[in-house]
Amino acid sequence: MDKESYIFNKFKNSLNGDDGAVVGKCVYSKDLFVEGVHFRREWMSLTQIATKSMLVNISDAIAMNAVPKYALLGVSLPKDISVGEIDELTNGFLKIAREYGVQIIGGDTISDEKIVISITIISKTKNPIYRKGASNGDLLAFTGNLGDVKKEFEILENGGKISNDSKFYIPNLKDKFFYKVAKFINAAMDISDGLSKDLSRLLKVNSLGFKPLLKLSKDELCSGEEYEILFAFKPKFKDKILKIACKTNTKITIFGQCVELDENTKFINKCKEHHF
Amino acid sequence: MDKESYIFNKFKNSLNGDDGAVVGKCVYSKDLFVEGVHFRREWMSLTQIATKSMLVNISDAIAMNAVPKYALLGVSLPKDISVGEIDELTNGFLKIAREYGVQIIGGDTISDEKIVISITIISKTKNPIYRKGASNGDLLAFTGNLGDVKKEFEILENGGKISNDSKFYIPNLKDKFFYKVAKFINAAMDISDGLSKDLSRLLKVNSLGFKPLLKLSKDELCSGEEYEILFAFKPKFKDKILKIACKTNTKITIFGQCVELDENTKFINKCKEHHF
Structure with a gap:
């Protein structure tokens, strides 16, 4: 059974089911990026982890024809993380934010066992493109x-x-x-x-x-x-x-x-x- | 050293530092709610976990004089969670969403070792109240x-x-x-x-x-x-x-x-x- 579909069917309404949710001219997308699920520390530097977590979220916005404007970051970090490592991580977030003109406007940081990154991207569009809309012959x-x-x-x-x-x-x-x-x-x-x-x-x-x-x-x-x-x-x-x-x-x-x-x-x- | 402050100083800009970030008439707030950090499974039912995670996020909006309108949920769940347990959790989210007139518009679900809930609340206000603004004599x-x-x-x-x-x-x-x-x-x-x-x-x-x-x-x-x-x-x-x-x-x-x-x-x- 696909538990992800099961959960989201429970929240079903007119706004969800796409890469992002459209409300007015805003598109909201949110993805989790988790150590041990999406990446391993030995595979990637902290800068690479931050970079990819931003890009996969911005990807949702682009696929809906929305321009990313703001980001909220929720970050769980291991207790023993050093200041140098925090710098690596934040530099990764800021690098992509700058490249795409995204302002990081807030979020939450906690200390735990491993790295969990939750990013919400707020984008703007005048013409959202949805998964729904294809026709016979397309x-x-x-x-x-x-x-x-x-x-x-x-x-x-x-x-x-x-x-x-x-x-x-x-x-x-x-x-x-x-x-x-x-x-x-x-x-x-x-x-x-x-x-x-x-x-x-x-x-x-x-x-x-x-x-x-x-x-x-x-x-x-x-x-x-x-x-x-x-x-x-x-x-x-x-x-x-x-x-x-x-x-x-x-x-x-x-x-x-x-x-x-x-x-x-x-x-x-x-x-x-x-x-x- | 306070690593949380250190991280958020790195992202410092005019929009963050409050319970929520104000952009136009929207207020965005985001908090993580994590098993082993904010709660233990033996302390709370899944409905209570979902209920509290929604309320602590809505609390940020209220303290800024903003009315919560939409929520994005990022949820990490243990692999062995049952359908009955998923129901308990989603019922908790939906109960509070209904009480406060909040629509759950999207998010992300993954499977991992423990429960991590990341909620973004989108609120509206015409008169945001910030932490900054108090005067001598107040x-x-x-x-x-x-x-x-x-x-x-x-x-x-x-x-x-x-x-x-x-x-x-x-x-x-x-x-x-x-x-x-x-x-x-x-x-x-x-x-x-x-x-x-x-x-x-x-x-x-x-x-x-x-x-x-x-x-x-x-x-x-x-x-x-x-x-x-x-x-x-x-x-x-x-x-x-x-x-x-x-x-x-x-x-x-x-x-x-x-x-x-x-x-x-x-x-x-x-x-x-x-x-x-």
């Missing part, structure tokens, strides 16, 4: 390359090392591209649990089936924490979107099409699930 | 009775039991009183770390000294997690405030006065500190 695409994070993760799990600029450490957000194409997009979400799992969510919320246009590898389908964007758009906007992708130097892959839902077109996620 | 008061939570906490720590309606379980928020008196209040904050510690913060941010008007007991001064409100106001509003207190059936205690800061009037917190 093309489906994703940004960037998928699969590397899975391989990087496997190397780390086997005690190996990966490059400091690998995507596992620094998700490569596609804000410049996505803000420009947003007006042509019907539905979108960031790819955090793997294309296959996230595609199944997007199709389900739109009650649509799937027609593949490309054969994707298991690595492409099942690689989590990619923080690329999965999006749906009308075929008539394909050229405009490709042009913007070219101008912003952003790779996109059109891999499928939304079709009417029936027993043959129903998309089923076959990747192993990591949650709960 | 009277200082607190709502309710202080001291009981310290005693209840000691009973629990010694393996005893406390009543289900004790303040340790259900903070008794003073929203009805405080929204009505807010226009007469110069500065306020909720009492989470004990009157003495929180008074020292309020006076410091206003560069003011303290003149006691009453002798308070150590229990009253040093009891944390009371979630009563500490507030400062001009003496000319005393009668109006007392009248509203009477009408809303709210006990208030005027215990001191803000005076010019010098070495004799500087207020020094003598209670044991619990943080870090």
Whole structure:
């Protein structure tokens, strides 16, 4: 049983179920980033931990076509953390905040056994893009390359090392591209649990089936924490979107099409699930 | 060294340092509520844990004269939690959300070893009240009775039991009183770390000294997690405030006065500190 879905069904209302909740022109997104669940200390420096925790939260905002403005940080730190280590961590938060024009406006700090980071990002948008909104016939695409994070993760799990600029450490957000194409997009979400799992969510919320246009590898389908964007758009906007992708130097892959839902077109996620 | 202050000084800007951060008409507050730090499972039912975690966050909003509207929940739950236990927890969140007219609009759930609850409350106000704003001559008061939570906490720590309606379980928020008196209040904050510690913060941010008007007991001064409100106001509003207190059936205690800061009037917190 998927306990995460169970819990969120209990809170179900018109505002949740997306990467962020839209209230007026504000979008609110919140994610936990936890030692032993999302990362291990021996894999990442404190600066890398802070950097990634900010980026994965900002990713939610971008996928909704919202510009991040403010952040609230809740941080639990081990009792024995040194001032130098606190500096490393706060420098990571501040670096990304500066890069994206985000102001850290408050939060809470406690002392406990391990690092838990809870970030709330407050973003602004005039045209939010939801998971819901795709239509029969829409093309489906994703940004960037998928699969590397899975391989990087496997190397780390086997005690190996990966490059400091690998995507596992620094998700490569596609804000410049996505803000420009947003007006042509019907539905979108960031790819955090793997294309296959996230595609199944997007199709389900739109009650649509799937027609593949490309054969994707298991690595492409099942690689989590990619923080690329999965999006749906009308075929008539394909050229405009490709042009913007070219101008912003952003790779996109059109891999499928939304079709009417029936027993043959129903998309089923076959990747192993990591949650709960 | 106070690592919490050290961290938040690193993020210092015009918006933080209060119970909540004010942006336009919105107030954002965020607190962590963690098993083993703020509560133990054997002390509280899951419903009580959820209830208290919501109330302590709503308390921040009320002390700023803001009306809570939306909540984002980040919840880490033990892997072996049952559906019945999830129901207990979600019922607690929903009960308080309903009581205060708060909509739960999203969040994040993960599976880990213990319960970590991170709540962001989004509130609205036309007249935010800050910690800063008190003047020389202002009277200082607190709502309710202080001291009981310290005693209840000691009973629990010694393996005893406390009543289900004790303040340790259900903070008794003073929203009805405080929204009505807010226009007469110069500065306020909720009492989470004990009157003495929180008074020292309020006076410091206003560069003011303290003149006691009453002798308070150590229990009253040093009891944390009371979630009563500490507030400062001009003496000319005393009668109006007392009248509203009477009408809303709210006990208030005027215990001191803000005076010019010098070495004799500087207020020094003598209670044991619990943080870090």
